[in-house]
Structure formats: C-alpha cells, structure tokens
Amino acid sequence: MSERDKSAPPIRIAMLGAGTVGSSIARLLTRHQHDLAHRVGANLELISVGVKDINKPREGIPQSLLTQDLESVALSRADIVIEVMGGIEPARTLILAAMNAGSSVITANKALMAEDGAALYSAAEESGVDLYFEAAVAGAIPLIRPLRESLAGDRVTKVMGIVNGTTNFMLTKMDEEGAEYDEVFAEADSLGYLEADPSLDVDGIDAAAKAAILAELAFHTRVTLADVYCEGIGSVTKADITAARDMGFVIKLLAIAELISTDDLEDGIVVRVHPAMIPLNHPLANVRGSFNAVFVHAEAAGEMMFYGRGAGGDPTASAVLGDVVAAARHRVLGGRGPGESTYSGLKVLDIGRAETRYYVNLDVRDRPGVLAQIANAFAANGVSIQVVRQDGHGYEAGLIVRTHRGSEAALRATVVQLESMDEVRKVVGVMRVEGEE
Ligand SMILES: NC(=O)c1ccc[n+]([C@@H]2O[C@H](COP(=O)([O-])OP(=O)(O)OC[C@H]3O[C@@H](n4cnc5c(N)ncnc54)[C@H](OP(=O)(O)O)[C@@H]3O)[C@@H](O)[C@H]2O)c1
Structure with a gap:
C-alpha cells in the first residue's frame, strides 16, 4: 500500500449471517487481508457479525464480534453490510435499514432479489449506496457483472443455463448410472445437497429466482419470480433419459430467458425453467454434477459461456469478496456501481410465445x-x-x-x-x- 493508502481509514464491514457462505467470507477476509488492502487502497475490517445462535463454534470469527442483535449490525453504519443469512424476512428489513443508515449492501440472496429487487435498488438509489449481488446467481461464476457492465454496450438476445447444481447432480446421476429419480433424490439428500425445503431445488424454484435476476439484467426489464414459467425435474423418468440418450441427447434443467420478436405479435421476453433435451455435442451437455454454466447470446459479441462452481462456501465467498472490493473502492475513491436498469420495460410474455x-x-x-x-x-x-x-x-x-x-x-x-x-x-x-x- 502507498503511504496515502496506509493512512486511509479502514473500510468497516458488518455481516448478517455466518453459515456456509459467511464463515468462508470471514476466513478469506483474514487470509487475503494484505492483498485486499492493496486492491482497495485501505484495510478491510470486520466489525460485527449477526447470527441466530451466538454459542455455535465458528472458526475464524472472534467471539467478541458475534451478536444476536441483527438490527444493531444493520444499523452499525458500517461502510459495507454483507447479507448472507438468506430468506425474505428479516433479511429485507435489515438490508433496507442498513442502506438507510448509509451502508453499501452486498447480498447473496437470490430469493429476495427475485422477489423484491426493486425495493432494494430504490433504497440504494435514495441513500446513494451500492447494491451488489454477484453471488446470488451461479455462485463463483462472474455473470452478474458481465451482464450489468461488460455487455452494457451490446444487445443480449438469449440467456440459457444450468443454474441449480443439485438438480444437475441428480440428472447427471440418472444419466450416467441409470438411476431412478427417487434413488438420486435420496443420495442428494444424504449428501446435504438439497435445500432445507427440497422443492426449492427439485421444483425449479431456485432456478426460477436466478432466471428472473438474469432476465432483468439481460433485457433491462423488471422481472420477478412470479413472471417465470417453472417446471421441476420430478416428472423426469429413467425411460425419458434412456430415450434421450438413444437419440443423442441429454436431459438438463434449463433456465432460459429470451427475446421474442415476431412480425405479427407484440415483442417481449419469455422466462422459463424446465427440463429439456439438449444435444450431446452442445457445451451445456458436458456440464456435470454440481457445476453451473450459462450461455449468453448477444448480437455483437455472439455466443459466450460462463462455467464454474455454482455453490459452496468458498466459491460463493469469492463472488461476495469481489463485490466487497468494488464497493470498498467506491468508499475510498468515490463513485457508485450501476443501479437498476429497467428502461426497456418489455412485456413478459406467456410461455405460449x-x-x-x-x-x-x-x-x-x-x-x-x-x-x-x-x-x-x-x-x-x-x-x-x-x-x-x-x-x-x-x-x-x-x-x-x-x-x-x-x-x-x-x-x-x-x-x-x-x-x-x-x-x-x-x-x-x-x-x-x-x-x-
Ligand atoms: N451455500 C451456498 O452454496 C450458496 C450459494 C449461493 C448463494 N447462497 C446464498 O447465501 C445465503 C446464505 O447461505 P448459507 O448456505 O451460508 O446459509 P446458512 O449456512 O444456512 O447460514 C445462514 C446464516 O444466517 C444466520 N441466520 C439465518 N436466519 C437468521 C435469523 N433469522 N436471525 C439471525 N441469524 C440468522 C444463521 O445463524 P446461525 O449460524 O446461528 O444458525 C447462519 O449463520 C443465502 O441467501 C443463500 O441462498 C448460498
């Protein structure tokens, strides 16, 4: 760090939640503190961590930072509040309170972003703070920033991907081992891959939340979870998978958002999640197990694929920390990240289109x-x-x-x-x- 950076006041970080993702964030903040300080131009300092149970052992987080008073964390006036507790409430109220108190917010909460992203964006705008959420879709894979920033000069026409690692793990097992749905469900459960409410995975709801977030960014149009057509993998049988194989296809749970433009009907977008057959030679066919991949087609750029680990403590923490560096730089140097962009106001069309x-x-x-x-x-x-x-x-x-x-x-x-x-x-x-x- 330069002499000027050394004298810069530290960037104070508060965190809501210290589970799988939060504990990785805390550990990586300590392990990479030297590099992060150089990249930001100031030291990063974790000042408080809100949890449900203060007595759980948490490696790498000093007991003195832990509190069950989540409101005090949100209102700490930290430079950055990281929300990794999940769920709609109390996460939404706490995030809004944190922004209102002047903190930039980084969240991994796809459910909240897909249900009420608009309220969060508008609170960020009113308070002049950043709202970043790279980890909300496809874990470690940089996808939000490319759509929000790198492709801002292009026209995206389609986004299609595998964004739920658990169902991809299950379908991969059915395909490669000839297993039935019930067997792979039990295996995913025993490995702890399923959400506490498994329907979020197997009924496609988690993928639909991510599809809504991607569609909103890709098409500059407000899209919520309720706009997404959604079918899960519960009806996929071994016979379907065998028939697909025989024809040179594999079955994947896909999240698809695309621009629909025809001569005779109103233009718009369709956002859908459902199992689909894709040819074995398609790049998404080789995305196995718990990996995620998203295919983006833009008019000028052509086709791009983003691939990597879609979940897990460290991969998700990597995405959160990238956002931390961006928001922290703004605190040091001034400026703000992009806000909501829904100027296109395209109609979200029925799946029939x-x-x-x-x-x-x-x-x-x-x-x-x-x-x-x-x-x-x-x-x-x-x-x-x-x-x-x-x-x-x-x-x-x-x-x-x-x-x-x-x-x-x-x-x-x-x-x-x-x-x-x-x-x-x-x-x-x-x-x-x-x-x-
Ligand atoms: N895990 C992943 O691979 C992954 C990937 C991408 C995105 N995400 C997102 O990241 C977020 C966190 O996921 P996670 O897997 O880390 O969850 P987790 O392991 O269940 O951790 C949740 C944390 O939040 C705390 N918490 C939850 N509700 C609370 C409440 N009402 N009051 C106080 N504390 C509360 C818990 O406290 P205790 O520890 O005391 O129970 C825990 O520390 C979610 O939005 C999830 O969708 C996760």
Missing part, C-alpha cells in the same frame, strides 16, 4: 394409416416434423416424433389433439428440445 422444439413419445395403435393421421395432427397445428422413429410391431407400437421449431402454444395444441385421437393409445412423454438451431 416461446419458440422451441418438442420430443413427443407416443404409444399408438399399429394399423395402416396411423402415421399419416399423426402427421396430419402436427400439420394442422402448424408444427413441422423433423424426425419420426417407430419401435415395435403388432397391436402396440411406439412412435417418437421430434419437431422443428414452433411456438409452444402450437406444440401444446398438437399434443392436446394427439391425446384425443383414437389412433393414439397414450402420449407417453413430451419434452422440449433446446440447443439445436
């Missing part, structure tokens, strides 16, 4: 003319067939149809028609296919 391909697995009566009848049902709804594969002869036959791109509404109408046909004994499975042009 999404453009996708379908895989449809049909159990049909094996009699002459069936194929033609089924092809007619697709054609009648304006959906064109890409590939048909027939299995078996005799009374029962399996038919697998993959379509070209069509609107989700047209594809759904096709499935409804198929279900009503005498030639179709059962629509066995339907899945969206992504990642093919």
Whole structure:
C-alpha cells in the first residue's frame, strides 16, 4: 500500500449471517487481508457479525464480534453490510435499514432479489449506496457483472443455463448410472445437497429466482419470480433419459430467458425453467454434477459461456469478496456501481410465445394409416416434423416424433389433439428440445 493508502481509514464491514457462505467470507477476509488492502487502497475490517445462535463454534470469527442483535449490525453504519443469512424476512428489513443508515449492501440472496429487487435498488438509489449481488446467481461464476457492465454496450438476445447444481447432480446421476429419480433424490439428500425445503431445488424454484435476476439484467426489464414459467425435474423418468440418450441427447434443467420478436405479435421476453433435451455435442451437455454454466447470446459479441462452481462456501465467498472490493473502492475513491436498469420495460410474455422444439413419445395403435393421421395432427397445428422413429410391431407400437421449431402454444395444441385421437393409445412423454438451431 502507498503511504496515502496506509493512512486511509479502514473500510468497516458488518455481516448478517455466518453459515456456509459467511464463515468462508470471514476466513478469506483474514487470509487475503494484505492483498485486499492493496486492491482497495485501505484495510478491510470486520466489525460485527449477526447470527441466530451466538454459542455455535465458528472458526475464524472472534467471539467478541458475534451478536444476536441483527438490527444493531444493520444499523452499525458500517461502510459495507454483507447479507448472507438468506430468506425474505428479516433479511429485507435489515438490508433496507442498513442502506438507510448509509451502508453499501452486498447480498447473496437470490430469493429476495427475485422477489423484491426493486425495493432494494430504490433504497440504494435514495441513500446513494451500492447494491451488489454477484453471488446470488451461479455462485463463483462472474455473470452478474458481465451482464450489468461488460455487455452494457451490446444487445443480449438469449440467456440459457444450468443454474441449480443439485438438480444437475441428480440428472447427471440418472444419466450416467441409470438411476431412478427417487434413488438420486435420496443420495442428494444424504449428501446435504438439497435445500432445507427440497422443492426449492427439485421444483425449479431456485432456478426460477436466478432466471428472473438474469432476465432483468439481460433485457433491462423488471422481472420477478412470479413472471417465470417453472417446471421441476420430478416428472423426469429413467425411460425419458434412456430415450434421450438413444437419440443423442441429454436431459438438463434449463433456465432460459429470451427475446421474442415476431412480425405479427407484440415483442417481449419469455422466462422459463424446465427440463429439456439438449444435444450431446452442445457445451451445456458436458456440464456435470454440481457445476453451473450459462450461455449468453448477444448480437455483437455472439455466443459466450460462463462455467464454474455454482455453490459452496468458498466459491460463493469469492463472488461476495469481489463485490466487497468494488464497493470498498467506491468508499475510498468515490463513485457508485450501476443501479437498476429497467428502461426497456418489455412485456413478459406467456410461455405460449416461446419458440422451441418438442420430443413427443407416443404409444399408438399399429394399423395402416396411423402415421399419416399423426402427421396430419402436427400439420394442422402448424408444427413441422423433423424426425419420426417407430419401435415395435403388432397391436402396440411406439412412435417418437421430434419437431422443428414452433411456438409452444402450437406444440401444446398438437399434443392436446394427439391425446384425443383414437389412433393414439397414450402420449407417453413430451419434452422440449433446446440447443439445436
Ligand atoms: N451455500 C451456498 O452454496 C450458496 C450459494 C449461493 C448463494 N447462497 C446464498 O447465501 C445465503 C446464505 O447461505 P448459507 O448456505 O451460508 O446459509 P446458512 O449456512 O444456512 O447460514 C445462514 C446464516 O444466517 C444466520 N441466520 C439465518 N436466519 C437468521 C435469523 N433469522 N436471525 C439471525 N441469524 C440468522 C444463521 O445463524 P446461525 O449460524 O446461528 O444458525 C447462519 O449463520 C443465502 O441467501 C443463500 O441462498 C448460498
């Protein structure tokens, strides 16, 4: 540090929560204090840490810093308050109080950002402080800053990724080991990978919160969790995974936000989370286990992929500390990070407007003319067939149809028609296919 930096007053940091992420932050703040001081131009000093149970042993955090009085932490007038407690309340009230008291806030709380990011942004604006949340999406992977800053000169058209490591771990196990859903659920549970409320993972809610945050940044449009179409992985069977493999695909839980622009209908965005088949040669197909990856398409930049560890104490702490350095520099040098950008105000469209391909697995009566009848049902709804594969002869036959791109509404109408046909004994499975042009 220069002589001037040495005399700079320390940047005081208070922290709400000291669990998996918070304890890593505290440890890394100490371990890297020398480097961080140089990067910021002032020493960083942890002044208080709010927790639920003050008596839990916490390595690396002096007992004297711990308190159960979270309000006192929020109102400490620290330069930076880090919120890593999670949940909506009391986190929201505490963050608003901290900003109101003049502290910049760094949060890893995707649930809160997706539900009420607008309130947090406006409090930051009113108080002239920073609001950073890199760790809220995809853990260690720098993704928020690239969307908020690096790509601010471009026009993003699509964001598609694997943003929930637990469901990716489960689907990878089902794919590679032929395991059933119930078995991999039990394994994820025994390894402690599932959230306290497992539906946040398996029903896609965690991924949907992250999709809302990414969509808002990518399209400069306010998007909340309620705007995201969401299907989880509970209905994915071993048979679906085997069928996908046979066709050269793998099933992933994808979060997708895309710009929809057609000649005849209003432009807007669709934000969705659901299991989908992607070709084995697609970069996202090789994202295994608990890793995350996000594919971004921007008009000028083209395609980019961001890949890395999406969770865990140290990886998430890395993202938080990057934000700490940015906010601390502003305290030392002046200036503020970007605020909310929702000027585009695009309409968030119904899932029916999404453009996708379908895989449809049909159990049909094996009699002459069936194929033609089924092809007619697709054609009648304006959906064109890409590939048909027939299995078996005799009374029962399996038919697998993959379509070209069509609107989700047209594809759904096709499935409804198929279900009503005498030639179709059962629509066995339907899945969206992504990642093919
Ligand atoms: N874990 C990850 O890999 C990861 C990745 C990305 C983002 N995040 C986000 O980071 C945040 C923290 O996650 P985490 O895994 O570190 O959670 P955690 O291990 O459950 O830790 C939560 C911490 O907050 C404290 N806390 C929670 N509610 C409280 C309350 N009402 N009053 C006082 N203290 C309270 C707990 O105190 P006690 O210790 O006394 O119980 C604990 O120290 C969440 O928003 C999560 O979504 C986590």
